Amino acid sequence: MYRMEIETINTLVSGEMYYADLRTKLLLNQNKPAIININIGTTFKGAIDDIDSIVQALEYCGYSNDKYYIHCDAALYGLIVSFIKHKPIGSISVSGHKFLGCPIPFGIQMTRKSNVNSLSNIEYIASADMTISGSRNGLAPIFLWYSLSMKGYVGLWQDSKMCIENSQYLKDQLLKEGISVMLNEFSTTVVFERPCDHKFISHWKLCYLSGIAHIVVMSGITREIIDSFLKDLMQERKK
Ligand SMILES: Cc1ncc(COP(=O)(O)O)c(C=O)c1O
Structure with missing residues (x-):
């Protein structure tokens, strides 16, 4: 959208950013400032990039504070991993x-007040325009407010804890059955061997990428659902 040059950084098998590759690409572009997009939960593997390692790479490559900007894409885990103080x-x-x-x-985007202040104040709405298109959905913030108010801090914490415990449970059960599985730290995305049967994949609406599939354990994914899935999976594997 901004017609900017983009460098794609390689990732480790876990899905986390490969910081050595970040350094290489930063060194190749040392004459330009950098906007770095960090993932707090990658789409497929639920990997969480380490901000400290990224800042270290920037410092190592000679990028001072005013030469970089970090955005965190926390689409999925923003409310689980609240660590960015x-x-x-x-x-x-x-x-x-x-x-x-x-x-x-x-989605909601939060930024530093210093960035917001530089946006223009629109006289007829008596407010700063913070949108790309100049237009906004008024209902979405109400949903967000309602949801956060109903759950509260404790409710969100309980939901996060439950999702993390249930994903660990799913991982352990898959391991017990001898199925290869991966679960990143603080993640609720369980990655495992892709089942063979297309009917099974379609029935459980599994997302897959070549040989791997994943389940994102959200608060609606109860132990009962996990057990029912596991039972079905074992039957499919026997076949
Ligand atoms: C890491 C990541 N970023 C962004 C998105 C897109 O978010 P949204 O649906 O709010 O546009 C996704 C969706 O799956 C995602 O996994």
């Missing part, structure tokens, strides 16, 4: 329809 990030975005389960797709 005192980190030199510029902004973070979180989806409202993922972990919170709001009924329409939307």
